[in-house]
Amino acid sequence: MSLLEVNGIYGGYGGADILHGVELRVEPGEIVVIIGPNGAGKSTVMKAIFGLVPVREGRILFSGEEITNLRSSIIVRRGMSYVPQEYNVFPSLTVKENLEMGAFIRTDDFSEQLAHVFEIFPPLKDKRRQAAGLLSGGERQMVAIGRALMLTPRLLMLDEPTAGLSPQVVDLIFERIRTINDLGISFLMVEQNAKRALSFAHRGYLMTMGRSRFEDTGPNLLANPDVMEMFLGG
Amino acid sequence: MELTGLIGYLIPLLTFAGIYAVLSLGLNVQWGFAGLFNIGIAAFFAVGAYTTTILTTPPSPNYLGGFDLPFPVGLIGAMVASGLLALLIGLVTLNLRADYLAIATIGIGEIVRLILKNEAWLTHGVRGIKGIPKPFDTLSPEVQTLVYLLIVLAIVLIVYLAIERLLRAPWGRVLRAIRENELAASAVGKNVLRFRLEAFILGSMIMGLGGALYAHSFGFISPEAFDPMFATFLVWVMLIAGGSGNNRGAILGALVIWFIWSITGFLANRMPPELMTQAAALRPFLIGLMLQIILLTRPEGMLKEKPPSVTGDEGERRGR
Amino acid sequence: MIEILQVLIFGIVLGSIITLGAVGLSLLFGILRFANFAHGDMMTVGAYLALVFVAGLGWPIYAAFPMALAGGAVVAIAIDRVLYKRLRRTAPVILLISSFGVGLMLRSLVQFIWGPQSLVYEPGIQFPLEIFGLRIKPDHLVILAGVIILVILLHLFLQYTKMGKAMRAMSDNMDLAEITGIETERVIMWTWALGGALAAGAGIFLAMDTRLQPFMGWNMLLPVFAAAIMGGIGKPYGAIAGGMTVGIAEEMSTLFFSPAYKSAVAFALMVIILIVRPTGLFGGRSR
Numbered sequence: 117m118s119l120l121e122v123n124g125i126y127g128g129y130g131g132a133d134i135l136h137g138v139e140l141r142v143e144p145g146e147i148v149v150i151i152g153p154n155g156a157g158k159s160t161v162m163k164a165i166f167g168l169v170p171v172r173e174g175r176i177l178f179s180g181e182e183i184t185n186l187r188s189s190i191i192v193r194r195g196m197s198y199v200p201q202e203y204n205v206f207p208s209l210t211v212k213e214n215l216e217m218g219a220f221i222r223t224d225d226f227s228e229q230l231a232h233v234f235e236i237f238p239p240l241k242d243k244r245r246q247a248a249g250l251l252s253g254g255e256r257q258m259v260a261i262g263r264a265l266m267l268t269p270r271l272l273m274l275d276e277p278t279a280g281l282s283p284q285v286v287d288l289i290f291e292r293i294r295t296i297n298d299l300g301i302s303f304l305m306v307e308q309n310a311k312r313a314l315s316f317a318h319r320g321y322l323m324t325m326g327r328s329r330f331e332d333t334g335p336n337l338l339a340n341p342d343v344m345e346m347f348l349g350g
Numbered sequence: 351m352e353l354t355g356l357i358g359y360l361i362p363l364l365t366f367a368g369i370y371a372v373l374s375l376g377l378n379v380q381w382g383f384a385g386l387f388n389i390g391i392a393a394f395f396a397v398g399a400y401t402t403t404i405l406t407t408p409p410s411p412n413y414l415g416g417f418d419l420p421f422p423v424g425l426i427g428a429m430v431a432s433g434l435l436a437l438l439i440g441l442v443t444l445n446l447r448a449d450y451l452a453i454a455t456i457g458i459g460e461i462v463r464l465i466l467k468n469e470a471w472l473t474h475g476v477r478g479i480k481g482i483p484k485p486f487d488t489l490s491p492e493v494q495t496l497v498y499l500l501i502v503l504a505i506v507l508i509v510y511l512a513i514e515r516l517l518r519a520p521w522g523r524v525l526r527a528i529r530e531n532e533l534a535a536s537a538v539g540k541n542v543l544r545f546r547l548e549a550f551i552l553g554s555m556i557m558g559l560g561g562a563l564y565a566h567s568f569g570f571i572s573p574e575a576f577d578p579m580f581a582t583f584l585v586w587v588m589l590i591a592g593g594s595g596n597n598r599g600a601i602l603g604a605l606v607i608w609f610i611w612s613i614t615g616f617l618a619n620r621m622p623p624e625l626m627t628q629a630a631a632l633r634p635f636l637i638g639l640m641l642q643i644i645l646l647t648r649p650e651g652m653l654k655e656k657p658p659s660v661t662g663d664e665g666e667r668r669g670r
Numbered sequence: 671m672i673e674i675l676q677v678l679i680f681g682i683v684l685g686s687i688i689t690l691g692a693v694g695l696s697l698l699f700g701i702l703r704f705a706n707f708a709h710g711d712m713m714t715v716g717a718y719l720a721l722v723f724v725a726g727l728g729w730p731i732y733a734a735f736p737m738a739l740a741g742g743a744v745v746a747i748a749i750d751r752v753l754y755k756r757l758r759r760t761a762p763v764i765l766l767i768s769s770f771g772v773g774l775m776l777r778s779l780v781q782f783i784w785g786p787q788s789l790v791y792e793p794g795i796q797f798p799l800e801i802f803g804l805r806i807k808p809d810h811l812v813i814l815a816g817v818i819i820l821v822i823l824l825h826l827f828l829q830y831t832k833m834g835k836a837m838r839a840m841s842d843n844m845d846l847a848e849i850t851g852i853e854t855e856r857v858i859m860w861t862w863a864l865g866g867a868l869a870a871g872a873g874i875f876l877a878m879d880t881r882l883q884p885f886m887g888w889n890m891l892l893p894v895f896a897a898a899i900m901g902g903i904g905k906p907y908g909a910i911a912g913g914m915t916v917g918i919a920e921e922m923s924t925l926f927f928s929p930a931y932k933s934a935v936a937f938a939l940m941v942i943i944l945i946v947r948p949t950g951l952f953g954g955r956s957r
Contacts, residue, residue, distance in 0.1 A: 166849065192851040200849070206842040209835065217839045220832070220852045263850060387763060389707070389770055442945055448763050449705035450944060453895045456707070457937040460892055468930045578888075583774055586767055631781035638775035642753055645768050649760060 117180050119144045119271055119302050120165070120196075125174030125184075127164050133172065134160045136326040142271060147293070147303040149334075151310040152323035153347060158306040159201065161323070162273050165304075166198045167191050179270070193221060197264035201275040201306075204260035207249025211240050214248050214259050218266030226266060233262040236292060254285035258292070265296065272296070274305045290316055310347060314338045322347060361499050362567075363612055368502035369563045371604035374588045375509050375597060376556030382595040382655070383517060384549035385529040387448045390455030392581030393462040394554045397435055398428035398561025399571050400466065400473055403482050406566075413474040421485040425562045432558025433551045440550040445543050459578060466573040478572025482565050502563055509556055510597055516552075517597075525549055579634050584611065587641045593651030602652055611637065672803050677921050683810045685917020686817035687875045691890060692897035692909035692916075693824065694868035700841035700904035701861045704754070704765050708773035709869055709894060714887030715776050716742040716870020717877040718784055724791045731791050731878070735816075738874055739867040746866025747859055755855075773888065781884040789882040813875045820871055821910060824864070828906070833860050841904060892933045893920060896940035902950025912950070915939070 120142040128134035134157045142148045150158045163169040165176055167188040176184045183191055188198070197218075206214050215233055219226040234241035237258040243251065248259050257277055264272055277293070278286040290312075297303060307313030314320045314334035322330040322343050330343050337343050373391060380386040402424030407416030419427075435458070443454040466473045473479070484498050516522050528535040528542050536542045565571050575581070584607065592603020614636060618629035644651070695709045706712075719741040723734030749772055757764050798805035828834040836857045840847045848854055869887075872894075876886055897916045901908025916936050923935040943950065 168849070188849045189851060189853065192849065198849055200846070203843055203846060206839045206846065208842050209839055213835050213839075216832070216835060217847070217850055217852060220836060220850065267851065385763075387766060389767075442941055446944060446948055449766060450899070450948070452707070452766055453705065453892075453899070454941065454944070456895075457892050457940065461934050461937055464930055464934060468928060579774060583770065586770070590767065627785065628782050631778050631786070633778075635775050635778035635782065638771040638778065641771045642768060642775075645764060646753070646756055649764065 118142065118177075119146075119179060120304065121175075121177040122161070122165065123175045123177070125161075125164055125171045125176065127169055127171040127173070128160070129169060134169075134326055135164060135171075137174070138164075138323070138326070138328050140321050140328050140331070142302050142304050144270070145297070145300060145302055146319060147297055147305070147317045149305045149307050149313040149317040149320045150323055150328075151307055151313060151320060151337075151347065156323040157326040158323055159275050160326075162198065162275055162304070162306060166196070166273065192267065192269075195267070195270040196273065197267060197269040197271075198273040199260045199264050199275065199277065201277075201279060205248040205251075205256050205263075208247055210245050211248055211251070211259055212244040214263050215240075215266055218263035222267065229266055229268065233265055236265075236295060237262055254281050254289065257281065257285075257289060261289075261292070261296075265301075269301065271302045271304060274303065276306050276308055279308060286312075311338065361495050363609070365495075365499045365502050365567050366564075366612075367605045367608040368499070368506050369560050369567060370585065370588060370608050371506045371601045372502075372509055372560035372563060373557050373585045374592065374600040374604040375506075375513060376553045376560060377585050377589050378553075378594060378597060378600040379513060379549055379556065380553035381589065382597075382600070383522065383525050383529065384546055384553075385448070386444070386546060386550050386553070387452040388455045388550070388553070389452050389578075389582055389586070390457070390459035390462075391557055391585050392459040392576045392578055393455070394432040394435065394557035395561040395564070395581045396462050396466060396573075396576035398432050398558030399565035399576070400479075400561075401428040401431040401558070402562035403479050403565050403571055404472075407479065407482055410474075410479075412477075413470070413479060414472045421483070421566065424566070425559060428558045428562035429555040430558075432561070433555040436551045436554030437547070440547045444546045444550060456578075459576075459582060463573055463576055466576065473573075476573055478570060478574075480570040482569045482571065484566050484569070498567060502567070505559070505563065506601065509559070510601065513556075513597055521545070521548075583634070584608075584637065587637055587644075589651075590641060590649075591644055591651055593653035593655060595655030596651070596653045599651050599653035599655075606652070607637070610640070674922075674925070676804055677925060678918065679804060679806060679810065681918030681921035682914070683813055683879060683917070684921055685914040686814055687872050687879065688890070688893050688897050688917045689910050689913025690817050690820060690868050690872035690875065691894035692901065692913045693821065693906045694865040694872070695894055696898045696901060696903055696909040697837070697841075697868075697906045698861060698865040699898065700906070701837055701844075702754075702758075702765075702858065703762060703844075704769070705895075705903075706865070707766060707770040707891070708749070708776060709865075710887035710889070710891035711773040711776040711780075712742060712746060712866055712869035712887065713873030713876060713890060714780055714884060715745055715873070716866075717873035717882050717886065718780055719745075719870065720874045720877070721784070721789060721791065721882060725789075731874075735871070735874060739870050742866040742868075742870025742873075743863035744866070746862040746869070750858070750862045755858075773891075777884055777888060784882075784884070786884060791877065791882075809878045813878060816871065816875060820868065824868070824906070827864070833857065837861055889933065892940075893917070893936035896936040896943075899940050900943050900950055905950065908950055 118141040122138055122140045124137045124139055125135055126133050126137060138161050152158050160169055164171050167186050171184050175182060178194055178196060215230055239255055240258055240262060278289050293303060314337050317334045320334050320337045321328045324346055329346060330337060377391060380388050404415040405417050405419045405427045406421060406424040408418045409416055439454060439458055443451045467476055484494050486494055486497055524540055525545055528545055532542055588603040588607040589600050591607055593599025614633045618633060621629045691709060691713055695706060698706050716738050720734040720738035723729040723737050724731055753768055754765055757768055796807050796809055798807045828838060836852050839852060840854060840857055873887055893916050897912035898909050900915060901912030916939060919939055920932040920935050
């Protein structure tokens with residue numbers, strides 16, 4: 117059974133659809149990236165999966181259970197987390213408080229998980245008492261991913277986690293995603309940097325104009341001349 | 351009830367409904383069409399009433415003036431004074447958020463009331479001013495009241511037609527476009543602030559006119575009359591009940607709510623004396639409750655706003 | 671000189687009462703993006719709730735105080751459940767007019783139950799203490815101490831409890847709070863509880879300083895809003911400075927103008943702030 121299955125969804129913010137029959141899936145343990153030109157609906161797919169954009173037609177299954185149009189506060193309890201591209205930390209809260217908020221619904225002791233997140237992102241431990249709003253872009257991204265990890269989700273969705281970061285920081289973030297993936301957490305990511313993302317991921321989808329056009333392993337997609345043409349021309 | 355008694359009851363009822371219709375139309379220009387949140391209607395209402403009073407009453411040692419000027423001059427003066435007050439407030443607050451405008455207008459309402467109470471040289475303070483003349487004072491009092499009702503109704507009609515016309519003109523279309531999507535309107539080069547200011551001033555002038563009509567109708571004004579309940583809240587309930595954005599709704603709402611308000615007053619007055627103060631306190635509660643029920647069940651009011659002629663495609667606008 | 675100090679003391683007392691109202695208002699605004707125009711009347715309700723225990727059951731005011739705070743919280747939550755919760759889904763500006771109506775309803779209800787006349791908790795005159803030529807009523811010290819304690823308690827709640835942190839998180843970014851899994855409705859309920867309790871406290875202190883009257887809270891709405899805006903609305907900590915500034919300015923103005931214009935001073939301060947620094951003195955949000 118796939119971890120996540122998106123079956124032909126149509127939807128948008130009301131009015132005209134932005135998604136025109138998107139198909140995609142994520143298997144347990146996979147890193148899957150969505151690439152595509154601007155305005156293809158990449159971010160919208162994620163928001164639709166997470167209940168932030170209404171789905172008019174089609175179904176979304178998570179671990180075989182239907183989650184179509186559920187509220188995000190419910191989806192997050194089922195074991196999926198989502199990190200938006202922007203405004204993804206609580207700026208006036210400290211790093212530690214940000215992470216604690218990630219564990220809001222946990223009633224048990226989560227200090228172990230907190231220590232674990234600090235292990236994955238050591239810079240956060242040193243700055244745990246600093247307001248998140250004062251951190252650098254890369255550190256903020258770490259806080260956001262760390263916060264999403266506090267509930268130990270099975271699937272983590274990241275919307276352009278490396279946008280606007282310097283090359284070294286991008287390397288670091290990708291490396292950490294790999295580390296987290298090795299722990300058994302699957303990823304669905306939107307990436308602007310197609311080459312980099314495809315060479316990194318297990319599988320990829322190319323989206324244009326609200327549809328998923330091609331699905332293949334990363335290297336195969338990269339080698340496909342149609343894909344590159346659609347990407348650049350779409 | 352004999353016929354003359356009924357008419358004797360109906361004439362003031364309709365006159366006041368007409369005055370409230372003017373206020374409600376004024377609020378509709380501000381809130382219904384420009385989305386400006388004014389909860390200081392009392393201020394403009396009072397400024398209009400006091401201006402016409404000072405202009406049209408015979409000279410008195412108790413307050414400024416009077417100047418013994420004719421009725422129409424009083425009405426025009428009331429509109430000008432309210433408009434000037436609106437200009438002042440608008441320049442400061444209109445580029446701020448809705449809640450800042452709201453709190454600023456509450457403040458103006460309270461300050462105007464403080465001034466009315468405390469500046470006796472201007473307003474005769476809490477004792478108020480009596481003997482405000484109605485036009486055509488050569489007629490018998492009964493005929494005069496009837497003529498005054500007709501004047502009020504004519505003014506309601508004139509205000510209604512004038513606003514309808516303005517709103518169909520490019521000015522009104524831009525106004526609605528701004529209310530729907532401020533960003534888009536300013537992107538096509540419309541000076542949002544200026545349009546808002548104009549709508550705020552126009553609405554306030556109409557409210558001032560309503561205040562003037564009130565003063566001449568009642569013949570006596572005091573700061574009491576301009577408390578936030580009678581002068582602000584009732585008007586809001588009227589507009590929301592009638593249907594904000596719809597001028598006919600504004601008039602219908604004024605009529606219906608004023609009837610309801612009067613009936614509750616009628617009933618409260620028939621209570622045994624020991625219950626009368628309590629019954630009087632309950633009236634605003636009931637009107638407040640009515641507003642909440644309308645907001646919960648039929649927020650668009652009795653008459654819906656007619657579909658505006660210029661709005662972008664909803665989906666396209668919010669698409670990204 | 672003594673006169674100025676005396677007025678300063680009155681200003682500090684008034685300022686602390688305004689502070690308590692403004693902190694709650696600001697907290698509500700930060701989380702719900704909603705200017706609660708019924709806040710003044712919630713103060714009134716709190717003051718009268720305490721009267722139920724004091725006059726009705728013969729309790730001392732310090733025992734009635736926590737009960738009235740709890741009552742204020744319950745009233746606030748109830749209003750939210752019945753009205754605002756349903757209206758939140760529609761345009762936020764509808765909430766403004768609804769809260770204006772709620773304020774009026776509360777005022778009428780108070781007048782309906784207790785009548786329009788002024789009342790006091792304890793009959794009789796309190797003799798002021800003479801300290802270095804300054805007259806200080808014991809009640810003033812109680813009010814000041816009470817406000818300081820409540821503000822410290824609020825601070826500890828916001829900084830160190832899970833719910834308090836969630837409130838700050840929601841005030842930062844409501845959408846992110848939702849997708850993080852914070853139970854926003856529960857946080858909103860707690861926010862109303864705090865806002866209602868703080869308003870009730872402010873109302874009781876106001877009644878101790880002056881007297882109970884159905885319009886007492888409505889008349890405080892302007893200074894309370896002025897304080898909240900001055901402190902940067904949505905920033906409870908800024909509201910403390912805002913409240914003290916407004917209170918002291920109002921009392922100081924009586925040295926120059928008629929006391930009748932005290933609330934006009936609050937308004938003037940607010941207008942100046944809106945013109946020069948719409949985000950408040952301490953940089954609150956402007957949108």
